[in-house]
Amino acid sequence: MATGTRTGRSRFTLIFLLLTSATLLTLDARNFEPLQRTEETLSDLISPLRSGADRVFEPVGDAWAGVTGYDELESENEMLREELQKLEGQQILDSDAAIRLESLLDQLGLPYVQDIPNVVAEVVTANIGNFDRYSVQINRGTEDGIRNGMPVVTRGGLIGRIDGDPGRGHSRVTLFTDPGFEVGVLVVGTEDVALASGGGHGEPLMVTKGLEIDTEVAIGDEVVTSGVDRSRYPPGIPIGTVTNIDYDEARLLQLLTVEPSANTDSLSFVTVLLYDPLEEGS
Amino acid sequence: MPVSVAGAYVRSGLFLLTALVLHLTLFSDLRVLGVAPEVPLAIAVTAGLAGGPERGAVAGFAIGLGIDLYLPTLFGLSALIYTVWGYTVGLLEERIFRSAWWINVLVTAAATAGGLLVYAVLGELLGEANLYTDHLYVVMGVAAAYNLVLSLPLLGLWHWSWPRLLGEER
Numbered sequence: 103m104a105t106g107t108r109t110g111r112s113r114f115t116l117i118f119l120l121l122t123s124a125t126l127l128t129l130d131a132r133n134f135e136p137l138q139r140t141e142e143t144l145s146d147l148i149s150p151l152r153s154g155a156d157r158v159f160e161p162v163g164d165a166w167a168g169v170t171g172y173d174e175l176e177s178e179n180e181m182l183r184e185e186l187q188k189l190e191g192q193q194i195l196d197s198d199a200a201i202r203l204e205s206l207l208d209q210l211g212l213p214y215v216q217d218i219p220n221v222v223a224e225v226v227t228a229n230i231g232n233f234d235r236y237s238v239q240i241n242r243g244t245e246d247g248i249r250n251g252m253p254v255v256t257r258g259g260l261i262g263r264i265d266g267d268p269g270r271g272h273s274r275v276t277l278f279t280d281p282g283f284e285v286g287v288l289v290v291g292t293e294d295v296a297l298a299s300g301g302g303h304g305e306p307l308m309v310t311k312g313l314e315i316d317t318e319v320a321i322g323d324e325v326v327t328s329g330v331d332r333s334r335y336p337p338g339i340p341i342g343t344v345t346n347i348d349y350d351e352a353r354l355l356q357l358l359t360v361e362p363s364a365n366t367d368s369l370s371f372v373t374v375l376l377y378d379p380l381e382e383g384s
Numbered sequence: 385m386p387v388s389v390a391g392a393y394v395r396s397g398l399f400l401l402t403a404l405v406l407h408l409t410l411f412s413d414l415r416v417l418g419v420a421p422e423v424p425l426a427i428a429v430t431a432g433l434a435g436g437p438e439r440g441a442v443a444g445f446a447i448g449l450g451i452d453l454y455l456p457t458l459f460g461l462s463a464l465i466y467t468v469w470g471y472t473v474g475l476l477e478e479r480i481f482r483s484a485w486w487i488n489v490l491v492t493a494a495a496t497a498g499g500l501l502v503y504a505v506l507g508e509l510l511g512e513a514n515l516y517t518d519h520l521y522v523v524m525g526v527a528a529a530y531n532l533v534l535s536l537p538l539l540g541l542w543h544w545s546w547p548r549l550l551g552e553e554r
Binding site: 145163231265 | 405409418438445448459464467468503504507515
């Protein structure tokens, strides 16, 4: 008798929880605002605990990364040594290239990115789950003026955008490696606005739309955000360098492979540009 | 030693909150081949093994909602899957497995792999991108191995959270 009652109750509990989950799924899919506010409040409540635990466990995570990534570190060091040698040999050329890029940006009429108000944020969690490979969490949110869609950069250039509604003191950044990530770009020196999209973890960006076949592009050309009217990214943020050019004869388009200038591995600090295309437009 | 129902709820709540915070901070960084332990799924499965279908469902729902707060996928997806998984494993434990410790360990690993597959497939069906990829099978294998190791400590913690309740029929 007791077992029968318990089974009936557990079935009732299961059905109740399933209906609740399904309701939450439906409401979230429809961007039901009260639910989103509740989510933010709840995650804000857990935030202090999380920050404290983060500080305590950070050394453990670092030590683990050191142990499991030892081979990677060795090869990365080797690569960096080679890179350093090249840089030493080309120091003069590099400074010249920087001046040339700056002057090219000036010629295109692109405003200097650092004029845009920005907030420096710390990456608190690289990615939480195993299905969340293309986003990171940062420790700044609506309190600092961050809103959905704002561009996120590092010294190397664009790394992604704020995705979803940020909490008061935290936000999620979708990285450009996400295959669903798209950004309007311009090959410096050309006028064609094209669309670049993420190619997956550790893969380059791909430009597959918008670049006409007769536009002069060369390997090594710099790619920056286009900042066309109402684009969510301001113009002139470095994206990367063209490393391969293919041709789509049927659509009369060029397909570019772009090696990103910013590295999304082991991010520590990022800068969120408090850029709102609608405000800029007005 | 028996405890009151309220005491068991407080213990369970503390356990779930601690597990969530540890997952978000410590375990997310302990990656092998880019894969972290699936602590929330292990929590749901071991709750089912230790406490039966109802407790498995409730614990799965609670930890699922907690982790949904931080995932870019739809809110409620983890809660839905972990609820079903906690309940199913609890039911199987009651009717088939009967609590041999080594079976519980193996079940936790197998249920982790199965749960991840269901999560990816259901997520894709609901319109989430990048869940069912080539990397999924690596995730399933490594996460199952991780949860195999975590299963015994988690089962022990569930037995601490839900000791014999005052007046409960055994």
